[in-house]
Amino acid sequence: xxxxxxxxxxxxxxxxxxxxxxxxxxxxxxxxxxxxxxxxxxxxxxxxxxxxxxxxxxxxxxxxxxxxxxxxxxxxxxxxxxxxxxxxxxxxxxxxxxxxxxxxxxxxxxxxxxxxxxxxxxxxxxxxxxxxxxxxxxxxxxxxxxxxxxxxxxxxxxxxxxxxxxxx
Numbered sequence: 616x617x618x619x620x621x622x623x624x625x626x627x628x629x630x631x632x633x634x635x636x637x638x639x640x641x642x643x644x645x646x647x648x649x650x651x652x653x654x655x656x657x658x659x660x661x662x663x664x665x666x667x668x669x670x671x672x673x674x675x676x677x678x679x680x681x682x683x684x685x686x687x688x689x690x691x692x693x694x695x696x697x698x699x700x701x702x703x704x705x706x707x708x709x710x711x712x713x714x715x716x717x718x719x720x721x722x723x724x725x726x727x728x729x730x731x732x733x734x735x736x737x738x739x740x741x742x743x744x745x746x747x748x749x750x751x752x753x754x755x756x757x758x759x760x761x762x763x764x765x766x767x768x769x770x771x772x773x774x775x776x777x778x779x780x781x782x783x
Contacts, residue, residue, distance in 0.1 A: 619743045658759030662766065666697060666741060669770050673779050681729050689717040690726060740779045744770045 625666065668771040682690065685705065694700035695718035699713050716735065724731045744766050 647769060655759045658763045662763050663749065665763070665767055665770060670736070670737065670741065673735075673740075676777075677733050677737075677779075682732075685745070686732070689714055690721055693718070695719075737779060740772075741770075 688705065689710075693714045695715055701714055702709075715731070719736070720731055747769060748762055748766050751757050751765055752759065757765070767774070
């Protein structure tokens with residue numbers, strides 16, 4: 616008998632009670648970082664570059680400087696061991712800290728090189744700028760780029776930039 620041809624037996628596929636797991640997210644290295652997360656890092660990097668550039672510019676601008684007027688008064692006429700030398704005003708200004716610093720530097724390096732005195736003035740200026748940046752960000756809540764723009768104005772100080780390279 617030429618019989619009836621039956622189709623080949625196929626196994627019945629049953630659905631699993633556990634749903635399939637979705638594919639895993641790509642690693643964070645391949646996922647783009649949102650702009651909101653990149654902005655503070657880019658602004659901080661820009662701020663660091665500006666600080667380094669300003670340090671180099673100020674050091675180069677002051678390479679020909681030497682002691683001048685008021686600095687000689689601190690080195691020759693002021694004593695760090697007497698009350699009058701420490702607390703007597705200089706042109707109506709309280710100058711105890713500069714007198715102490717100049718006397719300390721005088722004892723450490725003397726007057727052969729001006730760079731240590733100048734480096735202290737530059738470092739003080741940069742410290743003010745570095746402390747101003749988080750003040751703007753945290754206390755005033757400005758955006759990272761606005762903070763960088765504001766501290767750049769203070770960093771470069773416009774027409775007062777020559778005051779940064781003088782030790783006093």
